[in-house]
Amino acid sequence: MKKYISEFVGTFALIFCGTGAMTINEVTNGSIGHVGIAITWGLIVMAMIYAFGEISGAHFNPAVTISFAYAKKFPWAEVPKYIFFQILGAVFASFLLWFLFPESEFYGATLHSTDAIRAFVLELILTFFLMVTIINVSTGSKEVGVMAGIAIGGVVLLEAMFAGPITKASMNPARSLAPAIVSGKFTDLWLYMIAPVLGALLAVVTCKLVKDDNCCDEGC
Numbered sequence: 001m002k003k004y005i006s007e008f009v010g011t012f013a014l015i016f017c018g019t020g021a022m023t024i025n026e027v028t029n030g031s032i033g034h035v036g037i038a039i040t041w042g043l044i045v046m047a048m049i050y051a052f053g054e055i056s057g058a059h060f061n062p063a064v065t066i067s068f069a070y071a072k073k074f075p076w077a078e079v080p081k082y083i084f085f086q087i088l089g090a091v092f093a094s095f096l097l098w099f100l101f102p103e104s105e106f107y108g109a110t111l112h113s114t115d116a117i118r119a120f121v122l123e124l125i126l127t128f129f130l131m132v133t134i135i136n137v138s139t140g141s142k143e144v145g146v147m148a149g150i151a152i153g154g155v156v157l158l159e160a161m162f163a164g165p166i167t168k169a170s171m172n173p174a175r176s177l178a179p180a181i182v183s184g185k186f187t188d189l190w191l192y193m194i195a196p197v198l199g200a201l202l203a204v205v206t207c208k209l210v211k212d213d214n215c216c217d218e219g220c
Contacts, residue, residue, distance in 0.1 A: 006056035011089035019108025042157025067200035090178035127199030
């Protein structure tokens with residue numbers, strides 16, 4: 001249960017702080033700002049990786065869990081359990097934000113500012129970059145090491161910085177699902193469920209092409 005609790009707490013922290021920054025920015029008429037939101041996302045990802053990387057691998061993202069399993073770095077039998085606790089943590093965080101900030105309308109919901117196809121492609125590419133980084137700095141299915149948190153948190157910050165205004169830079173099905181449930185904003189939610197998974201799987205395929213044959217089977 002330690003692994004599952006770690007995934008719950010880590011994902012809860014990500015959603016509470018990341019979408020919390022977006023929610024507070026909304027209800028205070030922009031006091032945090034876009035840059036502040038991006039920095040918040042990057043820092044909380046980095047902190048949670050250092051906090052739980054050695055315990056659960058600090059996935060906090062169904063797309064990452066599925067891709068580690070596809071890369072044979074993580075048992076498929078554990079995938080449903082990880083995803084359940086990730087979604088549970090995300091939903092709990094969103095409901096807590098709903099309790100704290102009832103005046104909010106969006107709670108960090110991933111509503112894109114372009115058409116659905118372009119948003120789908122952008123989310124796929126963003127998650128591809130994220131997973132390429134993760135799979136190359138991780139040890140097996142665990143995001144551990146001195147540089148793992150900095151590298152992965154830095155990529156999240158970077159992508160939230162430039163892509164946030166377009167798609168909210170979700171890269172995480174649990175991150176999109178939870179605010180949608182609380183806010184009732186389900187517009188094109190399907191693309192935030194599918195694109196991150198496809199992007200992460202594509203990153204694993206790329207790893208297999210450019211690394212040694214056993215790279216993605218035993219750890220890069």
